[in-house]
Each structure stands twice: as C-alpha cells, then as structure tokens.
Amino acid sequence: MSKRTSEAARARIAAQREALRKQEQRKRITMIVTIAVVVVIAAAFAAWSMRQGASEKVAGGLAPVTVQEDGTVVMAKSGVTAPVVDVFEDFQCPACKQFEETSGSTLKNLAAEGKAKVVYHPITIFGQEPTKGNSLRAASAARCVTDGQQWLAYHDKLYKNQPSETVTGFTIDELIKWGKEAGVTATDFDNCVREQRNVAAHQQFSEKTMSTQKLTGTPTVKLNGKDLDTNVAFVPNSLRDAVESAGK
Amino acid sequence: MVQLASGTSVSERLQPAKPALSWVTTAARVVLAGVLIVAGALKIGAPALSVQAVRAYQLLPDSVAQVVGYGLPVLEIITGLLLLVGLFTRAAAVAGGVLMVAFVIGIASAWARGLRIDCGCFGGDGTLAAGQDPNYFWELLRDFGLLVCAAWVVVRPASRFSLDSALGFTGERETTDEDGSDDGEDDGA
Incomplete structure (x- = not known):
C-alpha cells in the first residue's frame, strides 16, 4: 500500500x-x-x-342556609331565586368529596355574593354494602340537623371524614360525635341519629330524585336544570364563569 | 482498509438503513404521539378530575395521587409532542412505553381487584355512569398496542419526517456504534 x-x-x-x-x-x-x-x-x-x-377561599360569611321539608337544603341570599345550582351528591361518593374540596367554596361564595341559589340534594346511589349502609347512615343523620348553618357545617364534616369505599364507616357513634363538633344543637339529635329515624324518608327521597332527575351518577351538578359538564363543575373558575353568565 | 469500505460518508451512513421500516417507525411514532397528546389535553384543564381518576384506582397514597393527577397530563403532552416532531425519539418512546406499562399495570390491577371504574384515560373522574360496565379488556388491549408502538420506536428510532433525521442524528445507538467502530479503526491504524 x-x-x-x-x-x-x-x-x-x-x-x-x-x-x-x-x-x-x-x-x-x-x-x-x-x-x-x-x-x-x-x-x-x-x-x-x-x-x-385552585379552589376559592370562603371569603366572608355564608348566605342563609335553610333545611327544606323534603330533605334538600337551600343556600341563598334572601330574594335570590336564580340562577339555580343543584348539587346531587352522596356523602359516601369519593368524587363528591373531591367536588366538595374543589368547588364547594366557590358555591358558598357565589351564594354569599347573591349570584346563585344553591340547592343541595343528598342522596344515596350505592346499592351494595358497605357503601350503601355508610351512605344511608350519614345522609339520614344529616336529616337530624334542623338548622341550616349547622347542616352545612355537618355536611362539610362528613366529607372531611368520608370512609373508604371498602370499609364500614360513618358509624353511629362517629356521626353523633361529628355532630357535636359541627355545633349541632338540634334537640334529640343523638337519638335521631342512633335510631336512624330518617332512613326510610331518605331512601324514598333518593329514589324519587334519581328517577325524576335522570341521574347517572354523583356528583351531578345542574345549572338552571341543565347538567353541568364535569370539566366545568370541577374547575372552580369555569364553574364561577358559568354561573355568573347564567345570571346575566 | 476495512474502515474505508464500511464508511464512505458520514451523512450517508446516518440515513435510515431500510426505508420501509423507517416509515413504520413514523407511523408508530405518530399513533403513540396522537393518543398521548389527546389524552393529556383532555385531562390537563380539569386537574381535580384527573386526581380523582387516579384515586379511583386505590393504588397510590393520596399525596402521590395528587402529584400524578397534576403531572401526568403534562408528561403525556410533552412526550407526545417530542414523538410527533421526532426529536429525541428514542428517549421519548421510552417515556411513552413506561407510561403504557404503568397504565397496563393500573388497569389490570383494578380488574384483578374487582374495582368497577373507568380508566380515566381521556378525562373524567374515574367513576362509571349508572348502568355502565368497566371496559378493562379493550383498555388493556389499546394500551398494550401502544406499548408495542413504543417498543418498536425504541428499537428502531430512525424514521421519516423526524427532526432527529433532519438534524442528522437518527437515534443514539447508531451514533454510538459508529463511535465504537471508529475507535476500532484507530487501534488498527
């Protein structure tokens, strides 16, 4: 080479x-x-x-809250009748807890600002144990609270302490204890919870609500009777925009 | 003069060796990229739902589920974009493949534990609507198919319509191999 x-x-x-x-x-x-x-x-x-x-902070006080005869609970400033935000929820449903944590404060603020009438419809969607029993005990206990503000505090307390879907939770003793912690003063609250006096009424209400509202799951949030997409309901600023523009 | 026979021109050697196969890689890349981008885009705007969908699997502690719920859509979109433009194709395909393995494990474990959930792959909070049944088989089949796409791209990252080939680097292995053979030539010289 x-x-x-x-x-x-x-x-x-x-x-x-x-x-x-x-x-x-x-x-x-x-x-x-x-x-x-x-x-x-x-x-x-x-x-x-x-x-x-990001969730809103509850800015000031709450709008007046009133427990209705049928088991629904209305949160609205006096005279505010629209737009109506209906919340169909189950105390045992994890997505409802998530909705409450994410958008609950937005609803409270909107009601306090006089921009919406918020109606809570606690129902039981579960058909199997232990979730069914958990849900029934919690929801019927909530019906033992007669004062609106106390009901809302109890409502928040129940979500905060929501048990896993695989265990028996929301025991009678817990439900009574949390009532005390939430400041429930209703006479006979303890006995009402212990005897689960409202189970039948709640079950009836649940079934009726699910069929008349054609619910496919919880949480279902309706704005003026129309289903809100979860991509709106679970996004606080989108929820606020939707409600505010419905009120215009 | 082995080195002369083996390497006439650098740029020529960096071209994908088999054109037909490099088209297959392009297809695999685009399919995987499309699914990842769509899945990420449908979830990123509603992170609370995304977190809830992760929680529905009941696999991760709450704080981790929070991070995954927020981070996964971002990761999906970034990985998808890299695959779509074909930049650092192999690394992106590895990331895509790891995601698919994670999804397959998650869905299979939900199925095995008898959970009744929606995979939450394309948004939603992971709950099934009333009367709806889980779709585990098809979800697994889809993710397994995407895993095959990812694996193909990892093995043959050189492809058409990719920034990698436009920039002259078609996947790291080829380049490393050339480095290796050059070193060999050095020793021989």
Missing part, C-alpha cells in the same frame, strides 16, 4: 471524525435547547393546570 493512499485515508478519517464531532456538538446544542423548551412548556402547562385546579 502506497504512502499516498494511507495519507488520503488518514485525511478521510480525520474529516469523518470532524464531521462526527460537529454532529455531536449539534446534538448537544439541540439537547440543551430541547430541554430548555420542554422545561418552559412543562412549567407553563403546570402553572395553568394549577390555576384550573
């Missing part, structure tokens, strides 16, 4: 290595740029997502 070919070969190898080095460099730069872009995009998405998930 001549010296010349070998030199040419060396030159080619050198050129080849140079090209590879350039490519490596380009790759490194692209990598850095890509990572930077990905970080920026991810941060922007995350920030937006956090805002979509």
Whole structure:
C-alpha cells in the first residue's frame, strides 16, 4: 500500500471524525435547547393546570342556609331565586368529596355574593354494602340537623371524614360525635341519629330524585336544570364563569 | 482498509438503513404521539378530575395521587409532542412505553381487584355512569398496542419526517456504534 493512499485515508478519517464531532456538538446544542423548551412548556402547562385546579377561599360569611321539608337544603341570599345550582351528591361518593374540596367554596361564595341559589340534594346511589349502609347512615343523620348553618357545617364534616369505599364507616357513634363538633344543637339529635329515624324518608327521597332527575351518577351538578359538564363543575373558575353568565 | 469500505460518508451512513421500516417507525411514532397528546389535553384543564381518576384506582397514597393527577397530563403532552416532531425519539418512546406499562399495570390491577371504574384515560373522574360496565379488556388491549408502538420506536428510532433525521442524528445507538467502530479503526491504524 502506497504512502499516498494511507495519507488520503488518514485525511478521510480525520474529516469523518470532524464531521462526527460537529454532529455531536449539534446534538448537544439541540439537547440543551430541547430541554430548555420542554422545561418552559412543562412549567407553563403546570402553572395553568394549577390555576384550573385552585379552589376559592370562603371569603366572608355564608348566605342563609335553610333545611327544606323534603330533605334538600337551600343556600341563598334572601330574594335570590336564580340562577339555580343543584348539587346531587352522596356523602359516601369519593368524587363528591373531591367536588366538595374543589368547588364547594366557590358555591358558598357565589351564594354569599347573591349570584346563585344553591340547592343541595343528598342522596344515596350505592346499592351494595358497605357503601350503601355508610351512605344511608350519614345522609339520614344529616336529616337530624334542623338548622341550616349547622347542616352545612355537618355536611362539610362528613366529607372531611368520608370512609373508604371498602370499609364500614360513618358509624353511629362517629356521626353523633361529628355532630357535636359541627355545633349541632338540634334537640334529640343523638337519638335521631342512633335510631336512624330518617332512613326510610331518605331512601324514598333518593329514589324519587334519581328517577325524576335522570341521574347517572354523583356528583351531578345542574345549572338552571341543565347538567353541568364535569370539566366545568370541577374547575372552580369555569364553574364561577358559568354561573355568573347564567345570571346575566 | 476495512474502515474505508464500511464508511464512505458520514451523512450517508446516518440515513435510515431500510426505508420501509423507517416509515413504520413514523407511523408508530405518530399513533403513540396522537393518543398521548389527546389524552393529556383532555385531562390537563380539569386537574381535580384527573386526581380523582387516579384515586379511583386505590393504588397510590393520596399525596402521590395528587402529584400524578397534576403531572401526568403534562408528561403525556410533552412526550407526545417530542414523538410527533421526532426529536429525541428514542428517549421519548421510552417515556411513552413506561407510561403504557404503568397504565397496563393500573388497569389490570383494578380488574384483578374487582374495582368497577373507568380508566380515566381521556378525562373524567374515574367513576362509571349508572348502568355502565368497566371496559378493562379493550383498555388493556389499546394500551398494550401502544406499548408495542413504543417498543418498536425504541428499537428502531430512525424514521421519516423526524427532526432527529433532519438534524442528522437518527437515534443514539447508531451514533454510538459508529463511535465504537471508529475507535476500532484507530487501534488498527
């Protein structure tokens, strides 16, 4: 093999290595740029997502809350009759707890601002134990609370202490204890809960509500009688916008 | 002169070796990317639902479910975008494949434990509507198919219509192999 070919070969190898080095460099730069872009995009998405998930704080006082004859509970400033936000919920349903944690404060604020009449409809959707029994005990206990503000405090307490769907929870003793903690003063509350006086009325109410409202699950949130999409109901600022524009 | 025979030009060697197969990679990339982007986009706007859908699996402690609920849609969209434009294809496909493995495990375990949930893959809070039955078989089949797509892209990351090939790097293994053979030539010289 001549010296010349070998030199040419060396030159080619050198050129080849140079090209590879350039490519490596380009790759490194692209990598850095890509990572930077990905970080920026991810941060922007995350920030937006956090805002979509952020709950309101209950700003001031609550609107008057009144327990109705049929078991529903109305929260509205006096004279506010529209728009109506109906909340169909089950104390044992995890998604209802999530709705309460996410958007509950928005509903309280909207009612307090006089921008909505909020109606809670506690029902029992579960047909199997232990969830059915848990739900029935909790909802019938809530019916033992006659004062609206106390009912709402009890309602929040029940969600905060919601048992897992796989265990027996909402025991009578717990339900009485939480009533005390929520400031329930109704006479005979203890006995009302212990004897589960309202189970039959609640069951009847549940069945009737589910069939007349054509509910497919809980939580169902209706705005002026129309189902709100979960992508609205579970996004506090979207919920607020929907209710406010319905009131205009 | 093995080195001369094996490597005539760098740019030529970096082209995908088999055109037909590189089209398959393009297809696998786009399918996986499309599903990931759609799934992420449908969830990212309602993180409370996304968190609830994660909780419905009853697999992760609450704080972790919170992080996954918020983070997963972002991860899906980013991974999908990288796959779609074909940048760092292999790494993105690995990420996509890991996601699919996680989904398959999650759904299979929900099925095995007898839970009655919606996979929450494309939004929703994971609960089934009244009268609706779980769809575990089809959900698993879909995610398994996507896992196959991801695996294909990991094995053959070089593809058409990708930034990787436009920029001259078609997947890391090829480049490393070339580095390796060059070193070999050095020793021989």
